[in-house]
Amino acid sequence: MELTDDNVIEVLEELLPYIEADGGSLQYVETEDGYVKVRLGGACETCAMSVMEIPDVKGVVQVL
Numbered sequence: 001m002e003l004t005d006d007n008v009i010e011v012l013e014e015l016l017p018y019i020e021a022d023g024g025s026l027q028y029v030e031t032e033d034g035y036v037k038v039r040l041g042g043a044c045e046t047c048a049m050s051v052m053e054i055p056d057v058k059g060v061v062q063v064l
Contacts, residue, residue, distance in 0.1 A: 003056035008036055011053050019044060034058035 001007050005028075012028055019026050024044030029037040040062050 001054045003031065003034065003054050005031060007054060008057075012038070029063050036060045037063045039063055 001011075008031055009028055012026060016026060022044075023042045025041035026044055027039040027041075029039060031037070034056060035058050038060060
């Protein structure tokens with residue numbers, strides 16, 4: 001899967017029900033230089049795990 005905004009959003013939308021079921025929330029902000037930037041809320045604020053299904057993603061960065 002190619003690293004595009006649409007593909008990142010698609011993957012995050014697939015993960016969102018699981019994130020919400022654990023009491024978390026997640027909002028996509030942007031992708032920059034291979035890093036996906038998101039806002040985390042609820043239980044996600046203290047969670048150190050990040051899972052992506054797009055190989056070109058270098059990491060996930062929490063922004064405030």
